[in-house]
Amino acid sequence: MNRLRRTLLAALALGLARPLAALAAWNKDAFGAKTPGDALKSLGVAGATPSKEVVIDAPEIAENGAVVPIEVSSAVPGTTALIVVIEKNPFPLASRFDFRDGALPYAKLNVKMGETSDIRVLAEAAGKYYSATKEVKVTIGGCGG
């Protein structure tokens, strides 16, 4: 009786642990996608509404594509994630940030850009997506070499 109970509890614990593990795992399909559309599809993004509340701070011209500083944030209430897509990179999805209670939807990072491209940022709030784009001109690409 006790053993059965333990087995059932263990099975239940395993079942609960799995979705959590999946959440933290690296999304191989999305990051391996070669077009922005495929990457977003793999992330489960069906469509996004353009929004001025999604802010991208990036240089107009980046002399060195190996280090392009970008700052992304969202003022959309209830933003829980920010997705950064560099449209013309060989693998367009650059990052996905999930913010839990306690963190502001904000990130600053340096990215590589192979060529001049639009950077598209999507904010997720209550299952809906809001987006903004900004073009960055690259003088020297930063992916090959």
Place this chain on the structure above:
Amino acid sequence: MAAGPMKMRALLGQGYTDIRVLMNHPMETGQRKDPDGKLVPMHFIQNLTVKVNGRTVVDAQISQAVSRNPVFSFRLKGGAKGDKIEVSWLDNQGESNSTEAAVA
């Protein structure tokens, strides 16, 4: 190049805490060639986690498009001096590292 040490500072600002973290990592894209013309295999950080007093607040997945020796900034709502911040990463070759700092 193996992954080296990390550096972090967390400062209390006006109503938020600013976290800046630097990681030593080659972030190889798999497209770069070494001097002998051979492709350098992909080697890049995939997961990045920020914890405050043991609780996860930012869970990031990143690609090889993040620059070498990544520097990230994050912001926390409020915060207090002495809060313990922990940042850890995991790369595609199973290497990992973490660092801790108290909010100043």
